[in-house]
Amino acid sequence: MHSNISTKIICSTSYNPWHNLAFEEYLLEKVKENEMILYLWQNDNTIVVGRNQNPWKECKCKDFEGDGGKIARRLSGGGTVFHDIGNLNFTFVMDKKLYDLEKQLSVILKAVNNLGIDAEFSGRNDILAGERKFSGNAFYEKENSSYHHGTILVDADMDKLSKYLKVSKEKIASKGIESVRSRVVNLKTIKGDITIENLKDNIMSSFLEIYKGKSDIEYVEDQNFIKDLYEKYSSWKWKYGETPKFDINFVNRFTWGEIDLNLNLKDGMIDSIVIYSDAMNSIFIKDMECELLDSPFKMEFISEKLDNINCKVDEKNMIFEIKEWLKSKIG
Structure with a gap:
């Protein structure tokens, strides 16, 4: 070939x-x-x-x-x-x-x-x-x-x-x-x-x-x-990255890796975000950070932002699992 x-x-x-x-x-x-x-x-x-x-x-x-x-x-x-x-x-x-x-x-x-x-x-x-x-x-x-x-x-x-x-x-x-x-x-x-x-x-x-x-x-x-x-x-x-002190920290282990989500909120908006993860898809994790930054801290908006990520089939499943998990946390 x-x-x-x-x-x-x-x-x-x-x-x-x-x-x-x-x-x-x-x-x-x-x-x-x-x-x-x-x-x-x-x-x-x-x-x-x-x-x-x-x-x-x-x-x-x-x-x-x-x-x-x-x-x-x-x-x-x-x-x-x-x-x-x-x-x-x-x-x-x-x-x-x-x-x-x-x-x-x-x-x-x-x-x-x-x-x-x-x-x-x-x-x-x-x-x-x-x-x-x-x-x-x-x-x-x-x-x-x-x-x-x-x-x-x-x-x-x-x-x-x-x-x-x-x-x-x-x-x-x-x-x-x-x-x-x-x-x-x-x-x-x-x-x-x-x-x-x-x-x-x-x-x-x-x-x-x-x-x-x-x-x-x-x-x-x-x-x-x-x-x-x-x-x-x-x-x-x-x-080491410049890690601010975070207001909110959610951690979960999925079959494909761990997500450690850290957020600072200002006036109900996600003002800063760092996601730590050992998932293999390193770019996908960065894309998720970019999408969620400046989003209102409400599940409907977070859900919509996550759906915006341009991703592969296996990553779509990851997004689905992340959304289900966050729903249980944020409601």
Whole structure:
């Protein structure tokens, strides 16, 4: 179908999450028509929150930063993850019409299979070996380009992962999770001879095989041309957001993720709004904030505004569920 796909492999030599995420967004802006880029990168001692998450609620920010950790926020939706150099991140950045989740995932699955591990994609966005997760995936799209990225736990420090991340009570209740640790696994635990290096080599070769590409690898380190993007990702405002004190807070966990709705009212109107969520559809959450801002705080108007959102089929179902929930709260 797209016989003339051009491929590119880029590896970051920086372990700084603000640089690596800035470079990822730069690629998303610069990717050409019919181009598929594989970008491999690692962050050291980092917590990355989803686009619409509240870091204060997701992790012990103060302790973590006090211990020299970096907090970062990505563009995509989904939940919070811990990265260290025992974890490898991959991003497929592409012309939007080349997006094919199954094909992209097959690159990762093939690489892991080549190393002697049987793995499968499952559930919302996880790759599992047996019943245990070693990779979480998330997605983001712009008008003409999109990316699919994920983590791969090879030899990550599980103690740090459970020390700094908080799992919400709602999540525990809805999933019956005993602990974060019991569900995740390092590939090295399954097969002792796996390293970041041999995994990287296998991902690159399976990428070239599946996309029939050429094998030049570009290495990038701190780049001056992404200075503005770097400043955005490293800024307090982007990482933490300017959170006012809210009058109203409603929280609910749906099958597709949690919604934590925060409103300030002025003269019966929604004067400010922040929605925190680990839902995968990060743009949809932002659209919802924009629609509800300056709306009267009455269910009929809120309902109408939510119906205005231009969205996909699965998001229409999400809107229906959100409206039903809010009706029970606002009446």
